[in-house]
Amino acid sequence: MQRLNVGLIGCGLMGNMHAMSIVNCIEEGVFAGKAEIKLHAIADVDEKTLNSRSDLYEVPVRTTNGHELCISNDIDAIYVCTPTKFHAEFAIDALRHGKHVFVEKPLGTIPQIRDMIVARDAGKAKCQVGLVLRYDPLYWYVKKLVADKAKDFGPMQNVIFRDDQDYPYTGTGSHPSTWRADKDIAFHGTLFEHSIHDMDQLLAICGDVESLAASVKFFNNKPDIEDSATLLLNFKNGASGSLTSVWYAADRDSRRCEIYFKNAVLEFVPGALGIGSLHYKVLTKPDVKVEQREIQDTYMATMFKGLRVPPSHAYFYETVAFMQSIIDGTPTYNALEAALKVHEIIEACYMASREKKVVKL
Numbered sequence: 001m002q003r004l005n006v007g008l009i010g011c012g013l014m015g016n017m018h019a020m021s022i023v024n025c026i027e028e029g030v031f032a033g034k035a036e037i038k039l040h041a042i043a044d045v046d047e048k049t050l051n052s053r054s055d056l057y058e059v060p061v062r063t064t065n066g067h068e069l070c071i072s073n074d075i076d077a078i079y080v081c082t083p084t085k086f087h088a089e090f091a092i093d094a095l096r097h098g099k100h101v102f103v104e105k106p107l108g109t110i111p112q113i114r115d116m117i118v119a120r121d122a123g124k125a126k127c128q129v130g131l132v133l134r135y136d137p138l139y140w141y142v143k144k145l146v147a148d149k150a151k152d153f154g155p156m157q158n159v160i161f162r163d164d165q166d167y168p169y170t171g172t173g174s175h176p177s178t179w180r181a182d183k184d185i186a187f188h189g190t191l192f193e194h195s196i197h198d199m200d201q202l203l204a205i206c207g208d209v210e211s212l213a214a215s216v217k218f219f220n221n222k223p224d225i226e227d228s229a230t231l232l233l234n235f236k237n238g239a240s241g242s243l244t245s246v247w248y249a250a251d252r253d254s255r256r257c258e259i260y261f262k263n264a265v266l267e268f269v270p271g272a273l274g275i276g277s278l279h280y281k282v283l284t285k286p287d288v289k290v291e292q293r294e295i296q297d298t299y300m301a302t303m304f305k306g307l308r309v310p311p312s313h314a315y316f317y318e319t320v321a322f323m324q325s326i327i328d329g330t331p332t333y334n335a336l337e338a339a340l341k342v343h344e345i346i347e348a349c350y351m352a353s354r355e356k357k358v359v360k361l
């Protein structure tokens with residue numbers, strides 16, 4: 001039986017979410033008979049967080065120094081869930097020591113991502129990125145629907161994606177920490193930190209971007225931490241589209257997407273941890289509402305063939321996929337190369353806004 005001892009670096013909001021998913025994976029016996037998975041160690045610089053999470057999950061090893069986990073012979077896989085600034089440092093150290101790595105988004109700078117790729121290839125380990133919407137059944141289903149109905153829908157013409165979220169750095173609400181206000185730790189604001197997920201999904205659904213223009217704005221006196229971004233995207237498939245990303249004070253966290261084809265329109269509104277809603281209309285035919293059950297069942301039957309995976313949420317599914325890639329050797333859907341492309345496009349958006357020009361990719 002394969003041993004899979006997991007270490008977790010940074011156990012705040014996301015670290016805790018991943019710890020819960022790892023424990024669920026063990027308790028549900030998803031890999032029973034194939035691998036013995038253990039949440040073996042936690043590292044966090046904040047001793048209160050470290051002790052409370054280690055006690056909660058009965059984790060035998062705890063430390064304030066994440067690098068101890070990266071070099072430990074007792075650990076096989078590491079989740080890096082620190083604030084963004086520390087992702088590259090821990091991911092590269094762990095990969096160089098042959099550990100499989102799950103690293104949260106955003107990854108860091110473009111050179112740092114390239115260094116991660118080199119470290120992964122040298123260590124021959126798996127590395128999955130926390131672009132979690134790839135494991136959200138609704139987005140997954142939309143991508144499949146657009147491909148399956150290509151003939152009925154006709155050419156894609158236009159896409160509108162809107163994402164608004166309350167300030168995630170006030171230390172209140174669903175984000176209890178404040179580091180997202182600090183450019184030295186977070187690097188950028190709403191587009192990089194939050195809408196990197198949206199860009200990833202726009203690429204998944206609409207294909208590659210050919211050129212873009214952008215307007216990035218700052219309303220909250222936080223250097224380099226933008227709270228508004230509007231992107232104009234020209235896709236290689238001929239469609240154009242916009243992505244609007246906003247951080248503001250209203251107590252809301254919401255996304256909505258509309259896609260217009262020559263013969264059809266499709267709209268979806270993701271749920272928080274649930275599936276949300278999806279409907280589409282082709283020519284004069286009645287509007288079709290896709291049932292949540294249909295989305296969930298199709299996703300489960302396709303994504304996790306042969307595994308006993310209970311219905312849950314995208315964070316759980318991404319952990320199952322990460323474990324599966326290690327245990328069964330399946331490829332990681334969220335590879336570093338795909339994440340690099342998304343980061344490069346986001347960086348191009350900042351340049352387009354700064355220099356007030358259209359950037360060709």
Ligand SMILES: NC(=O)c1ccc[n+]([C@@H]2O[C@H](COP(=O)([O-])OP(=O)(O)OC[C@H]3O[C@@H](n4cnc5c(N)ncnc54)[C@H](O)[C@@H]3O)[C@@H](O)[C@H]2O)c1
Nearest residue numbers: 010011012013014044045046081082083084104105130177
């Ligand atoms: N995939 C998603 O949907 C999603 C959602 C939220 C956050 N994130 C990402 O996850 C990461 C963490 O965000 P969060 O909301 O959990 O932040 P958080 O502040 O809640 O948690 C971060 C934890 O890391 C610890 N930490 C800080 N520096 C450390 C270091 N050098 N070594 C070890 N521990 C350290 C902190 O003490 C804290 O407990 C960020 O990169 C964020 O962008 C992803």
